[in-house]
Amino acid sequence: MNKNRCLFCDIVSNKMNADIVYRSDSVIAFKDIHPKAPVHILIIPKEHIPTLNDLKPNHQNLIGEIFLAAQQIAKEFGLAENGYRTVFNCNRDAGQEVYHIHLHLLGGRQFHWPPG
Ligand code: 5GP
Numbered sequence: 392m393n394k395n396r397c398l399f400c401d402i403v404s405n406k407m408n409a410d411i412v413y414r415s416d417s418v419i420a421f422k423d424i425h426p427k428a429p430v431h432i433l434i435i436p437k438e439h440i441p442t443l444n445d446l447k448p449n450h451q452n453l454i455g456e457i458f459l460a461a462q463q464i465a466k467e468f469g470l471a472e473n474g475y476r477t478v479f480n481c482n483r484d485a486g487q488e489v490y491h492i493h494l495h496l497l498g499g500r501q502f503h504w505p506p507g
């Protein structure tokens with residue numbers, strides 16, 4: 392893959408397939424290709440933002456929308472009552488692999504704390 396090509400931008404522009412479960416003007420959500428739990432959804436802004444370190448004050452509403460989408464999707468997938476986990480990984484130490492920010496929504500099993 393081209394060094395400047397972004398996998399998640401390709402999903403946003405439909406160049407790459409994904410199982411999309413939520414769509415708005417500025418956000419989409421789709422199933423993770425290698426799920427780490429019975430439900431594993433990635434919620435992303437359509438705008439290419441590489442890491443949480445690149446957030447600007449004008450992204451405040453966008454981040455709020457991402458969490459409200461997580462809440463809605465969790466409800467739709469029947470996770471709200473038992474619970475679920477949301478995670479943004481930032482850079483190497485957290486294990487970020489795709490450099491287009493994405494909120495992981497994980498549910499359907501028990502999670503441990505602290506995480507590994
Ligand atoms: P990160 O480690 O960057 O926080 O998470 C990246 C996530 O993207 C991983 O959970 C990985 O399974 C998922 N992923 C990587 N490539 C693809 C893809 O092409 N399609 C989908 N749907 N998920 C992907």
Ligand code: ZN
Nearest residue numbers: 397400439491
């Ligand atoms: Zn991107």
